[in-house]
Amino acid sequence: MTLVLEAIVLGILTGGVYALMASGLTLIFGVMRIINVGHGALVVLGAYLSFAVWRALHIDPFLTLVITMPVMFVLGIVLQVVFIRPLKTDREGLSVLVTYAIALGIEGLLGFFFTSNYVQLRVWYADSSFPIGSFRITYVYLYGFLLCLAILAAIFLMLYRTTFGASIRATMLNRTAAQLIGIDVDRVSAIAFGIGMATAAAGGVVFGITNAFNPGSHYDLISRLLTIIVLGGLGSLRGAIIAALVMLVSEDITSVLISPVWASFVFFVILVLVLLVRPQGLYGVRVRDRL
Amino acid sequence: MRSLPRLRLIQGAGVVAVFAVAIAVPALAPDPATTNIAVFTMMYIGLATAWNIMGGYTGYISLGHAGFFGFGAYALGLLLARFGVAGGYPPFLLVPVAGLLTAVLALAIGWFALRTRAATFVIVTIAFMFMLQLLAENLVGITGGGGGLSFPIPNWSGDFFNTPYYYVMLLLATVGLGASWLIRHSKFGLGLLAIRDDEDKALAVGVPTRAFKLTAFVISATLVGMIGGVYGYYVTYIYPQFVVDPLIGISMVLMVFLGGLGTLSGPVLGALILEPAQLWLAYNFGASRLYLVFYAAVFLGVILLLPRGIVPSALDLLERWRNRTGPPASRPATPATPAKAVAP
Numbered sequence: 118m119t120l121v122l123e124a125i126v127l128g129i130l131t132g133g134v135y136a137l138m139a140s141g142l143t144l145i146f147g148v149m150r151i152i153n154v155g156h157g158a159l160v161v162l163g164a165y166l167s168f169a170v171w172r173a174l175h176i177d178p179f180l181t182l183v184i185t186m187p188v189m190f191v192l193g194i195v196l197q198v199v200f201i202r203p204l205k206t207d208r209e210g211l212s213v214l215v216t217y218a219i220a221l222g223i224e225g226l227l228g229f230f231f232t233s234n235y236v237q238l239r240v241w242y243a244d245s246s247f248p249i250g251s252f253r254i255t256y257v258y259l260y261g262f263l264l265c266l267a268i269l270a271a272i273f274l275m276l277y278r279t280t281f282g283a284s285i286r287a288t289m290l291n292r293t294a295a296q297l298i299g300i301d302v303d304r305v306s307a308i309a310f311g312i313g314m315a316t317a318a319a320g321g322v323v324f325g326i327t328n329a330f331n332p333g334s335h336y337d338l339i340s341r342l343l344t345i346i347v348l349g350g351l352g353s354l355r356g357a358i359i360a361a362l363v364m365l366v367s368e369d370i371t372s373v374l375i376s377p378v379w380a381s382f383v384f385f386v387i388l389v390l391v392l393l394v395r396p397q398g399l400y401g402v403r404v405r406d407r408l
Numbered sequence: 409m410r411s412l413p414r415l416r417l418i419q420g421a422g423v424v425a426v427f428a429v430a431i432a433v434p435a436l437a438p439d440p441a442t443t444n445i446a447v448f449t450m451m452y453i454g455l456a457t458a459w460n461i462m463g464g465y466t467g468y469i470s471l472g473h474a475g476f477f478g479f480g481a482y483a484l485g486l487l488l489a490r491f492g493v494a495g496g497y498p499p500f501l502l503v504p505v506a507g508l509l510t511a512v513l514a515l516a517i518g519w520f521a522l523r524t525r526a527a528t529f530v531i532v533t534i535a536f537m538f539m540l541q542l543l544a545e546n547l548v549g550i551t552g553g554g555g556g557l558s559f560p561i562p563n564w565s566g567d568f569f570n571t572p573y574y575y576v577m578l579l580l581a582t583v584g585l586g587a588s589w590l591i592r593h594s595k596f597g598l599g600l601l602a603i604r605d606d607e608d609k610a611l612a613v614g615v616p617t618r619a620f621k622l623t624a625f626v627i628s629a630t631l632v633g634m635i636g637g638v639y640g641y642y643v644t645y646i647y648p649q650f651v652v653d654p655l656i657g658i659s660m661v662l663m664v665f666l667g668g669l670g671t672l673s674g675p676v677l678g679a680l681i682l683e684p685a686q687l688w689l690a691y692n693f694g695a696s697r698l699y700l701v702f703y704a705a706v707f708l709g710v711i712l713l714l715p716r717g718i719v720p721s722a723l724d725l726l727e728r729w730r731n732r733t734g735p736p737a738s739r740p741a742t743p744a745t746p747a748k749a750v751a752p
Contacts, residue, residue, distance in 0.1 A: 146527065150527070152527050152530055152531065154471075154534075200708060200712070203712050204711075204712075204715070205715075206715060206716075207715070209469075209526055209527050209530075210467075210469050211665075211711055211715060213469060213471065213530055214658070214661065214662060214665060214707065214711050215707075215708060215711055215712075217471075217658050217707075218703075218704040218707035218708045218711070219704065219708075221655075221700045221701075221703060221704040221707070222700065222701050222704030222705070222708075224697070224700055225697050225698055225699070225700030225701035225702075225703075225704065226701055228697030228698075228700070229697055229698050229701070233697065332697070336538075336654060339534075340534060340535060340538040343531040343534055343535065344531070344535050346531070347524075347528055347531045347532065347535070351527055351528060378545075378546050379546060381538075381542060382539070382542055382543075382546070384535075385535055385536070385538070385539040385542075388532070388535055389520055392520055392523055392524060392532065393520070393523075396523040396524050396528070397528075398528070
């Protein structure tokens with residue numbers, strides 16, 4: 118029982134990171150109607166950027182975000198303008214290929230600069246922990262969770278309390294109508310992609326502190342993130358967050374009750390079960406036309 | 409339309425000539441390095457053609473076909489091990505059985521996956537691919553897990569070794585192209601194109617969309633599974649990450665997009681251009697992982713410069729050249745136009 122309880126707590130703590138990464142992905146989908154298959158690679162890129170900054174400046178890996186988040190934000194805008202904006206016809210299909218190509222390019226470049234050996238971001242307090250009841254929680258998991266929570270809160274405030282957030286939500290609801298009332302959807306799309314990338318940078322730091330990673334790590338990440346956003350309903354932030362927590366908690370419970378090798382399998386089992394009942398995902402809206 | 413019979417004749421002659429060249433390849437260039445490239449190119453012609461039956465005709469983009477490819481390879485390998493078949497020609501006879509098993513799997517996966525559409529479908533196919541990869545890894549008792557699975561090795565001489573594989577790949581590619589052509593010229597194929605253009609309207613006018621989509625999905629996956637089986641036998645040793653490789657899945661998609669989505673000759677053209685290029689990049693830059701960057705660059709160039717593919721773009725050009733005296737062809741720019749449905 119204690120093991121299960123511990124798994125639940127750990128699942129929620131790691132689920133926070135996945136919630137943040139999946140929010141970026143689902144935001145990008147919502148605004149642009151594109152599936153960013155490269156999101157996992159962007160998270161790994163964020164982790165490597167932090168790794169490079171950390172190695173050069175010897176500061177706490179969490180602090181590297183001050184540099185990597187703006188860098189990734191700008192990079193996101195550049196990627197959107199250069200590669201996503203030119204897609205005029207069949208955005209959904211072509212965007213999958215384009216973002217996949219971006220993922221491959223990032224994987225290749227990271228492999229060239231950092232080799233394919235596994236690395237991990239180390240904090241000096243990596244092994245210190247505090248007790249809760251009969252088990253212990255390491256501080257890094259808690260800090261990572263709190264960081265993700267803070268960024269998620271910032272995103273929600275931005276979306277629901279600012280004019281720019283309103284234009285993002287308008288674009289998500291109806292691109293054409295948003296354009297008609299004078300919203301510059303191209304600008305909104307570019308900035309949304311930048312925000313997605315910045316969240317990937319933050320997710321990357323937490324991922325890199327709690328996991329060893331290499332340039333090929335993005336396949337595992339993207340399969341999980343895509344499953345999460347489908348489960349939550351494409352384009353739904355709330356759905357993504359809840360789905361991330363559900364998935365990670367079930368994964369950790371499976372890990373202790375059955376076996377760690379079957380942990381990721383639960384992801385797919387839940388996906389299949391949910392699709393049987395609600396093909397549109399937890400919070401998705403069933404669009405008769407194209408979803 | 410005045411030169412239609414002549415066009416037919418040229419097309420027929422072209423197809424015969426291409427086949428003649430394809431059959432003669434091992435005789436023209438018998439060295440193993442070249443026939444190896446030929447085997448892989450022919451494999452991708454088959455894969456791209458098979459993928460196109462689902463992705464091109466119905467517009468449902470599956471990024472998970474590498475799962476069927478790997479499943480076919482494992483199915484054949486396990487059948488060979490189970491019945492103790494020695495290397496040589498007999499293993500090829502079991503390829504259709506591997507195909508049949510893949511068909512059963514595709515029926516089950518398709519039944520789930522086709523409850524969703526568009527973007528969700530893409531993601532669900534990716535999820536199923538990783539699920540199959542994980543199963544191959546975890547069911548150690550059946551598949552050997554990460555330790556991999558060995559195929560029997562035929563005792564053919566070095567110069568001849570690749571030739572039988574080449575002809576079997578050619579046969580499968582021909583079957584795929586035949587199926588693609590037949591579907592294209594049938595009521596079933598028209599139904600698939602209607603689904604691509606507007607699924608709800610297709611349903612409204614009486615196309616049994618669900619059955620049609622599932623049938624196309626199963627046909628496509630079965631072909632991919634059989635090709636995967638032959639691939640496993642050719643490379644003689646497989647393991648989960650190697651044979652359920654997302655890169656294989658995306659390569660066939662890219663080839664179809666490069667050649668022309670939903671056309672008959674497009675996937676062939678795409679595979680003929682990209683696979684030798686891919687092998688060349690992997691051979692020259694494989695060690696440094698930089699080949700992935702080159703591949704990504706080719707990828708991005710293709711999609712941004714030729715979003716509709718070579719064959720439709722070339723046909724457009726031809727049309728415009730024919731009508732150069734009249735007004736320019738008033739063809740809508742979207743790829744999902746009925747006009748595209750009559751392209752070769």
